[in-house]
Amino acid sequence: MFYESTARNGIKDAFPPVRAQRIDWIKATLEHPTAALSEGWDKTFRQYDATRRVAVVYEDFVVVVAMSLKLDGSLKANFVTCYQVDNSIGKIRTSPVWSLAACLHLPGGTP
Template identity: 40%
Template structure:
């Protein structure tokens, strides 16, 4: 069983969190439970750990202590063989991506990756969502995907 540890976000500075992000996620790819190498980059920190005051504008102006306290959950979710795996939704084309995989753990913690090649992906985002019913209705991610087969 994977360990999902929380940190006390209010006791750690944003600079220290940026350092954790860099050291835990950006120095090399994270290997998932099924051997996908997921890359993360320093400039993704704000996207992952800030929330939008206005979802329509997507301004990412509010630092999320809730997201920060779960900074280690992203890696744990990617490495969790028991994660629920779903296909990502392309809202502009009203269809499912074949190259996006959503991992759901702990009931409602969501991690999205985008495949960039065979067994290679990039983190898109991670967040907690109170109602994941729309994601749960998505098709399961294809375990025979061209991104997983050698």
Template identity: 40%
Template structure:
């Protein structure tokens, strides 16, 4: 197993955003261990690094998540880790698995990275976070394999 990168500790949300821009957006694409190029875009920052203060999954993400920001360097680590078996993402609205969503799940940490993969095989970073519910984590572990 590869060692996890250290957590990032910044004082402000702006510093986390600048780190994301400098180390992801400006360096993309970053390739997964199996060669899927992944693009990172600045306008995805709020979706990826904010969380909902309201419990409904349909509620707007409205608050910066320090937990997500601190683990930002785990995104590359997770995508590039050859020991992780990519899984199909689950579409809650359609109530089915979706092969355009590729989920990389770092089981030991319950850390998840989601990318959207278009029909040309290019990925777009969607989000990354700690799964805080063991039932959900187990569902992810049992999800079908993602296939090209």
């Protein structure tokens, strides 16, 4: 998750120092009580996905997790990615607000 491709071929072969400086930001962003939480964009279906939670706190630093349920019914989050946003922060900040009800498709949430 902290490596990047130097040849843009999908093979992540380099550990960039810039990313290393932000490793601690992931936990801090996920635990921040006032993080801006929004739904993630599903580019395949060209719509927002309530099971993708995007958290933004530090200097437009984004952490994306995929939410699901464990077999025992408890909530689980899988790390997807994190990155420093450049020109798309406006789109992220105007995305639908993430809610647990919508994520779980509960009454009051979007299907």
